[in-house]
Amino acid sequence: MTDVVIVGGGPVGLLLASELKLAGADPLVLESATGEQRRTRDLGLRGINARSMHTLGLRGLTGPLVEAQWAMFRGMAAHRTPQDEHDVIGFMMSLLDKGESGGHFAGLPLFGEVTRTPERVMIKQHLLERVLADRAESLGVRIRSACQVTDVADEGPYAVVTLAGGETLRASYVVGCDGGRSTVRKRAGFPFEGTPATMTGRTAVAELATPVASAMRGPGGLLNLSLVPGEIATIEFDGGPDERHAPVTAEELQGSIRRVSGNDAVVTRVEAGIRYSDNTRHADTYRRGRVLLAGDAAHVHSPIGGQGLNLGLQDAANLGWKLGLVARGLAQEELLDTYTAERHPVAATVLRNTRAQVALMRPGPQVDALREVLGETLRLPETQRHFLDMVNGTDIDYAPGSAHPLVGRFLPDLEIKDAGYARDLQADGRGLLLDLADSAEVRRTAAGHGDRVRVVTGAARDGAVEDLAALLVRPDGYVAWTGAEGLADALTTWFGPAV
Template identity: 40%
Template sequence: MPTLYLLKTFSDSTFSLDVLIGEDDMTEHVDVVVAGGGPVGLMLAVELRLAGVAVTVLERRTDIDPTIKAGSLNSPTIQALYRRGMLPELEAARDENMRQFAAFAAQRSGGGGPAIPRFAGHFGGVMLDRDTIDQDDPVLVEQAHLGTLGLVSQQQFESMLERRARDLGVDVRRGVTLTGFHDTGDGVTVDTDSGTVTAGWLVGCDGGRSLVRKQAGFDFPGTAPEITAYQAMATLRGTEALEVGWHVTDTGVYAYGPHPGRILVAEFDGAPRDRTEPVTPAELQAAVRRVTGVDVGVDAITSATRFTDNARQATEYRKGRVLLAGDAAHVHSPFGGQGLNLGVGDAVNLGWKLAATVRGWAPDGLLDTYTAERHPVGEWVLDWTRAQIAIMRPDPHARAIRAVVADLASRGDGATYLATRISGVWQRYDLPGEHPLVGRSAPDLAFADGSRLADHLHDGRALLVDLRDDAGLRRSADGYADRLTVLTATADDTDLRALLVRPDGYVAWAATDAADTGPDKYLGLWLGAPVGD
């Protein structure tokens, strides 16, 4: 019997999706296929969908990966979610985690162990005391109103992103594996174990062993691994002698807490021999005992993973119609939780630029600025994690350097420097423009009507803020109504007259006095030609 087909068209005010369904095959066309439905892929999908792009996310896992991973979000990630209206969800996740932290502290105190210290992160296991950091540092003050919202697990983060993506109409397909693709020059044919999808673009967010990166032929140079490490949630006994927090020993490094049963150990004996087989209780128990010197028992494992410090970065993030983001573009050790946050930064930077390209208003070279802006940040993170590995090594030279770093971290200036780097508040892009705010994350101005700047970025559009009721300034935005919001407002505690904020929340232009050059040049640079030109 011949195969029967039905052509259906789904549409709304922003896009249409053609689906050809057969009895044993399915071919579709969408604007963008995202390979990988982890936090990076989902964040990218949210950004694309806000701009009206038809996007399909392919994820081989049927459920969110329960393996223990990142446990905190840095300032750029929190800002990105805040600007998209996700603050209540962050607060709920934070509150739940704080309850768990309090329970762990009570358990340790009742057993004679120490309470959890007030720390603000760590560098190579050297913990930073929050009370030592200069909270009046201008860079930190700028983010102070966001508080401790970074205490969110990767699973919580992924859950909220998936809910948001589905609410926006993103086509998230779990249990579907990408098997190959072909860049045709004007699009990409994507093969999966459930059929074929054709798309204008393919973005690989498929992790450190990315099939997209490998098949597209991206160069991926870097440094070889030297550690075998385990991170797990397990049922442990005999933990009374384990100290909470990070500690170095004669054989490696371990961290215990801040949840009951959470343990990390690292040994400097080369890369894991096998990263695919499940971690057994016996294997984890042996590693914990070797590193800690404590006869801890491991009765059961809730989740566990092996990892290493392989550090590599793609030399470019785009080849033709194929792009990379997250671990597909860069891998490194997870110490300090930089990887998840680095990948989210990639997604937020890429999303609006790819959407502008799909929708046809992107100025020449806009998509190339993705690599130009994000590659240096990724390069810094790789070196930051390499430096942490260097002071963790159990040799006399490394321990001598570690003592110097620990001494610096115990002092106000040193602790503040490390805190600003760990938090990510230092990040900026090298953008054209004279004002010191250009290239920085936009200040979260508090307006007289009670709103803040972030409240006006929920829709993912660029924002031109007029703080002096300047009709001439507003006229410069004529022709950009489809991609730019113009806000006339007043704000205290700022000498700014006007501000142009890109969709990703970074400042493209700013003015403080009437003699400043207007935004016309920068509107064209980032938002292309106005409608009618």
């Protein structure tokens, strides 16, 4: 029997598998598509925001992601004219290189450094998946492609996964990372309430008889020429697509371009295309017994602003170490309750701001005026800071109202004397106990958790922690405890009993 079956081999499932493996569990990833099938759906660029980059950086993945990004941009530049490269790709590369691309809110740009560079990465999804798959495979994770899951059942002592063809697999836990139309969510009976679609988005690789220009505020919606050569996207606020699965035709895309922009464009060919909407729904819980959800299986919303991928990556980072400890019998199942408690409010906030962004993208003079007012407020440093933190996930607080402001927040960029930066000390996926006062008592208390928590002694070169004797950091980089009292309880709460 497998410890954890992960249904879905996209970025969320792959990251979760690696986190489980680092925690000592045995995961199996089941992906319905082949690699080539996934690549044909890989339209547009995916933005990895600041918090996700910091999280992935804990595991040493910053370098491979940045390298893949620059290789991709160099390849794109080779297919554009020098003027295009200077105006579009060159500008974006400059912002990313300087850490000044904070993203956008409904098309209104957010510039400024978030916390540290590299703050963001823009990358094709198949390249991101390749980096994460390489990491998972290097850890010994098993990945099976072309495996369609048709049913999931919680049988009490274990869960059963049924594949097309009748094969069944048993696991201690099953996690659905299988997207917005999740089979796992449906078969396990998770309610998925929300609001229906109000817009239709189309993205396609297409050829046009004459060039067109991007129009963020067209008469009927949005027209955007992607950084990816040949890709074009439209958004119409027409109540959502009638058909999601039929191929996007040249006639359909041509009609959409004309309606949103007023341009008499002629589309001669569509090579590949997808439709999407702002259908916004949220599971009421992320766990029912032995079945859990992560990523789009747990929450769907408009892709405007690019927060969905990052929301899912943070789900995986939050769940992986917890589920790994529980699956190994080192921690009680109550630890899994903190997954929904912590992540559900974060997703609810994202769903709220993506609904707001859709409203701000609609055509019309009233919305134009609203955008002007918001654009003016975004020039205020405090407002810019608020929106930057919101879209980059750097405002996440898992323990609001805690006695110390660091508890529940991502660990600051601390440098520890004789040990280096704290961010570089968690590549193995263990928790981190920073003994800042060189306390023999701290080390004695943590001795029984050495397989789950690394103890590092040394003063921190940062005024934010000068009053603290010790810091307990979870494997996902969030501070679980500070101070001098209560360490034994904190270790047991987050990492299980001492052994």
